[in-house]
Amino acid sequence: DAKTTQPTSMDCAEGRAANLPCNHSTISGNEYVYWYRQIHSQGPQYIIHGLKNNETNEMASLIITEDRKSSTLILPHATLRDTAVYYCIVRYVQGAQKLVFGQGTRLTINP
């Protein structure tokens, strides 16, 4: 079972920053936090991952709290094309090969 907790759904206005939270209170020291998203009828798309430092790439920023028990994915200027289900995944050390997907957060970007 996934070891993360995310809100079921969120709304955000187009052009605003979308902040998606994730709780992973049982994370271990060498487990990574990964974020993926899935747009309807497509495969999951990798967004970003991190261990303990904040990370930024061309798609998003990942903020991980100092105790590593939670994180936030930030889409800085959301567009309608960012409407998708967003998955926060902790990649286990044991059985690290498989990703365990929970239900994710359904993010709707409104015009």
Added chain:
Amino acid sequence: GAGVSQSPSNKVTEKGKDVELRCDPISGHTALYWYRQSLGQGLEFLIYFQGNSAPDKSGLPSDRFSAERTGGSVSTLTIQRTQQEDSAVYLCASSLDGRAYNQPQHFGDGTRLSIL
């Protein structure tokens, strides 16, 4: 560069028939994974290949399901004697090295399998 390619994109078959689903990973990726997503359900892990061997087959739901990978590249997922509950989207992913925790998996768009 080219991403993970899966074929066919859609497959409709009758109950009891065998089906083969194909995955072409990203060039140079040594790890390959199969998942499936049933209607309204989350993604479910099926099997993981590192090179041509499969260290983790724990997600295969029954002995009707098998997969192989040859030449460290293309993989085929075979479902024998298909049942209606096999209807799902079958997704393939690849990564540079499955033994590295910090290597992301990249997914194809899947094969939508419908069993009549």
